[in-house]
Amino acid sequence: MSQREVPSTRPGPADVGLRFLAAAHRARGAIDRQMAAAGLTLSRIKLLQVLAGRGPVHQAELAEVLGQAPRSVTQTVEALERLQLVTRVVDPDDRRRKTVGLTEKGRSALTAGEQAGHQALECIFGALDAGQLADLDKLLACLETVPT
C-alpha cells in the first residue's frame, strides 16, 4: 500500500509473528523429541542446571530464576524427584520451604542432557551462519524489550 512492490518482503508484524511462533513450536518439538531418547527434557535440564549452578535452593527461588510460576516448578521437581534426579527436603530453618538438591544421578543426567540439548539446538539453529545468528540475536533482543 504505502511502499509498492517488494511483495514477498515487507511482511506485516502479524504475519511474521505467526511464523515466528510456528517455527518455535517446531523447534521445541524437535528438541524435546531428540532429548526424549535420553529420557530427558529441556525444561528439566534447565532446572537441573540451576541446581548445579547454585547448589541446593528452595522452590520459590527456582521459580524466580526459571521465570516460571511456583506451581510449575513444583510439578517439574516432583517429576525429577520421582526419577531420583533431585532430592527435596523441608528446610529446618523455615519449614514452609523445601530445599531441592541435585543427586549424583541427577548430576550425570544433567551432563548427558546438556550435551543432547546442545546437539539438538546446533542441529536446528546451525542452519544459520554466524552472521545470521548474530542478526537473529539482535532481533530477539528487540523483542525482549516489549513489556509483555
Added chain:
Amino acid sequence: MSQREVPSTRPGPADVGLRFLAAAHRARGAIDRQMAAAGLTLSRIKLLQVLAGRGPVHQAELAEVLGQAPRSVTQTVEALERLQLVTRVVDPDDRRRKTVGLTEKGRSALTAGEQAGHQALECIFGALDAGQLADLDKLLACLETVPT
C-alpha cells in the same frame, strides 16, 4: 575458545536457540493472555479460520492443515463444540468421519478473535520496524528449511 573477543556478538547456535525459544514462549503467553479477555485462544482461532476458509471439513483434514496430530484436533474441536462455536456431525457417506462446521456464533467469535490476535501480534512484533521484520522473516525461512 576458537575466536576469542567480541563476546556479546557471535553467539553460538545453542545460545540463540534458547533465547529464541524463550522469546517465543513469552510472546505466546502474552498473546493468549490478551486473547483470553475475549474468551478465545490462538489455537482455536486458527482452527476456526480453517473452517471459515474451506467450509465444513472432517477432523483429519483439520489436522492435516493445522499440522497437528489428529488427537489434538479432537480435543480442540470438543472445546469449540462445548462453546457452540462449531458443530460436529457424522458424515453419512463415511461414518468414520465427523464433519466440523462453523456456527453463526463461531463465525462472529472468529472475527472478534482474529482482531484480538492481530492486535496482540502487532503489539509484540510491532517492536520491530519493517526492515527488521523482513530480516526476521528471512531468518525464519531458513529455519523452516531444517528437516525437523
Added chain:
DNA sequence: CTCCATTCGTGAGGTACCTCATCAATTGTT
C-alpha cells in the same frame, strides 16, 4: 462375498505451562 489392511476418531496417559484457592509456617505489629 468374505477378510484384512487401512483410515477416522477417541480413550488413556504424558509434558509444559498457567491461574486461583488453600493450608501451614513465619514474620510483623501491637
Added chain:
DNA sequence: AACAATTGATGAGGTACCTCACGAATGGAG
C-alpha cells in the same frame, strides 16, 4: 503473647500439544 499479613508449596482445574492403543467403518483382494 496474640492476631494479622505475608510467604512457600500444593490441590484442583485448564489449555496446548504429543504418543500409543483401540474400536468402528471402509475398501480392496481374493
